[in-house]
Amino acid sequence: MWDRGTVVLSGDVPAQIRALSFIKFDARVGKYRALGMYYYRIKAVLDSLGVKYEDGVLSPVCRSVEAARRPSLRQYQEEALRSWLRGRRGVVVMPTGAGKTYVAIEAIARVGQPALVVVPTIELLRQWERRLSEHFPGRVGVWYGEEKRELCITVTTYDSAYVAVEHLGNRYPLLVFDEVHHLPSESYRQIAELSPAPYRLGLTATPERADDLHMLLPELVGPVVYRMAVSEAAGRYLAEFDVEVVKVGLSEEEMARYKELERVYRGYIRARGLRFRSPSDFGRLVMLAGRSAEARRALEAWHEMRRMLFESRSKVDAVADILRRHPDGKILIFTEYTALAREVSRRYLIPEVTYDMPDQERELVMEMFRRGEVKALVTGKVLDEGIDVPDVDVVVILGGTSSSRQYVQRIGRALRLKPHRAKIYEVVTAKTREVDISRRRRRGVG
Amino acid sequence: MIPLDLLRARRQGDRVAPRYLEELWPAEYVLGAYRPGLRLAEARAKVDDAPFEPKLARGLAHIVERSIGLEEVDRRRLTRIRLEVFREAAKAHPVVDEGERARVVAAVASRLKISAEEVEAALAKIHEDELVITRGPDMSAEELAALYNTSLVQTLLFRSRRMAAYVAADGARVKELVRTLKGLGLMYVAERAGGGIRLDIDGPVSAVKQTERYGTRLAKLVPYVISADDWRIEADISLYGKIYKFAEAKSSAPKMAHRDVEPPQFDSTAEEEFYRNVSRVCAVQREPEALVVGNRVFIPDFKIGDLYVEIVGFWTPDYVARKYEKLAAAKIPLLVLVDERLALATWRSLPHYVVIYKERPRLSDIFKYIKPYCRRA
Secondary structure: OEEOOEEEEOOOOOHHHHOOOOOEEEOOOOEEEEEHHHHHHHHHHHHHHOOOOOOOOOOOOOOOOOOOOOOOOOHHHHHHHHHHHOOOEEEEEOOOOOOHHHHHHHHHHHHOOOEEEEEOOHHHHHHHHHHHHHHOOOOEEEEEOOEEOOOOEEEEEHHHHHHHHHHHHHHOOEEEEOOHHHOOOOOOHHHHHHOOOOEEEEEEOOOOOOOOHHHHHHHHOOOEEEEOOHHHHEOOOEOOEEEEEEEEOOOHHHHHHHHHHHHHHHHHHHHHOOOOOOHHHHHHHHHHHOOOHHHHHHHHHHHHHHHHHHHOHHHHHHHHHHHHHOOOOOEEEEOOOHHHHHHHHHHHOOOEEOOOOOHHHHHHHHHHHHHOOOOEEEEOOHHHOOOOOOOOOEEEEOOOOOOHHHHHHHHHHHHEOOOOOEEEEEEEEOOOOHHHHHHHHHOOOO | OOOHHHOOEEEEOOEEEEOOOOOOHHHHHHHHHOOOOOEHHHHHHHHHOOOOOHHHHHHHHHHHHOOOEEOOOOHHHHHHHHHHHHHHHHHOOOOOOHHHHHHHHHHHHHHHOOOHHHHHHHHHHOOHHHOEEEEOOOOOHHHHHHHHHHHHHHHHHOOEEEEEEEEEOOHHHHHHHHHHHHHOOOEEEEEEEOOEEEEEEEOHHHHOOOOOOOHHHHHHHHHHHHOOOEEEEEEEEEEOOEEEEEEEEOOOOOOOOOOOOOOOOOOOHHHHHHHHHHOOOOOOEEOOOOEEEOOEEEOOOEEEOOEEEEEEOOOOHHHHHHHHHHHHHOOOOEEEEEEOOOOHHHHHOOOOEEEEEOOOOOHHHHHHHHHHHOOOO
């Protein structure tokens, strides 16, 4: 039986099943229980024992799913799909722009059973809904915040799925995770753990996580069954690109404040002998800040330095030059903080796409940008992942973390195949740690 | 409830406790920041400048902002004006100097027959923090502090894996608590403790995996628990990769924000009529104290003297089956009134007085059972 994320076994449970490490006796109800994800393994053991049993776990939302129109796959997409179909579990790694969605659509069509598609943002949810509807008209529902419409193929967000898996889990034999590198985090991983879906497909450009949690993916979704690197895609299926670093300065006053903050921060780090090699080292500082006022001051200094770099006035000024240099190109501008996006929008009358905006305006603006009615967009983190903004010629990065995943995804936007080379600007503040951040993030890409 | 990143808690050894707000002046300061006439951004700037811990200021502000009124804007209209501006600017792309910007704004203003100021206002007011506060917070500093302290307990529980709640309260309150926890998809095991009952609460997955996924739901139970006559909460809290014990009780907690429990509604017209008829002749208590049967909470519908009365209406088979099991295990003087549409034979075998009724229980049929327990109303 299915019980809100778990499988419950009633009646005479064979000793071989009771001996499985993931089966526990639940004294509250006097029955055996396991996480949803072990459903298939329990079933396999029962079948091999030849035991008769009644299986009430899956209760699919529709009997079968048929595509009205099949996508025509490129050769490498076909190869990725074939590899996944062997076990109907696993992760497909492809750069942004290489058409991962089509691999998933064809996978759903071949499996022919209800699928739950999990994506990181509402923008992506809308995009998947649109794409899926072209191939499965009238069969695509969405499940998030205000709109809960369950159909044969339902698109949901990681946040909604985390909660809804208790009710929806057993209704979809196939799970598709877009940007699957999100899945291993402490809470999101429960979507995979609590679901009894036997078939699972993960999609991403970069499965690796700085915290090494991607090691969990084989158990949650399956092994990497296909991998294509950015460098392989560039020039063949995607556009080539140039990167130009634009250095801007802080005002004298800003620089003085920056140096002061840097003194506080560095002083503490040195006194404590802390070293930062990975994001988890930084977690130590956050932890120390919970205990000592000194560490707290160091952390606050770090945050203010970061804000100064990402919001500095001269960055807004630098945008003017870049806009002037590309009067005809489509331009996408990224910022770390929405305050900077707001300022760029106000100054240059460019639409902003951030979480502050009503959904309706965001959708209309994206539509206008696609049609070419507006030539530039400024955005915070909303568009970090996979959103389809075709034909961008110029990407401007006004600030971001040193994580190379974010970088790959941002440039991915500019990488759609086109006759000319795409251009990427990175605006960094001279004589600050940002120069270093920028160097770190370009390492290992392209 | 306030966001987890605004939680203020003190860890000591293996214990964790909220850092409650004990003085009133920080609450007064934050209430004062949200003056009508200010833009929300201005009020927030005052909160940021508060002469005390930023986390405390922002936590209080979070609660206050739920009770204020903001100027109303038609966001669709703002979006229409904004899109008009973006389109106009795209025609002149790129708009990089002040003069050109002013020309675009003026062109849109004249086309829409509004002033340039209105266009600028539309550009700004799409952002919530540009809106003007029209109604200040309607609460005292004491109330805000009580709400804040309650929120701290709830927010701490976001990270809880399980919670034990001891409550001593009338049946109506306990019933509401149990009903709410079931509605949230949680599970419990009950036992008698002192003058009340103790509920161990977690969820289905808890049996196979330690998880914080029920934390936000456990937090929602807090108002129900702390409105009991006496209460105690114990929980395991996962913070910074460690498990801490949290315990709080009515006797040690600061003043909390109570929840008023509505007078109990009758579950059915049969119950309502029974109450009306019987209360004319005997003293009847509705939803008496909660009992524990097996490890479940059982709150009979009525109590007459020492006799409990339960009315079993025509309900879903699943519900009726569970009720039957509970009643079969109850070792108390009990009168069970059963709707005749339910399968009769098994009900008669219950170790209690059983009366079958048609449509509604009649006083003439049941008076002989209640007579020995009946005291004049």
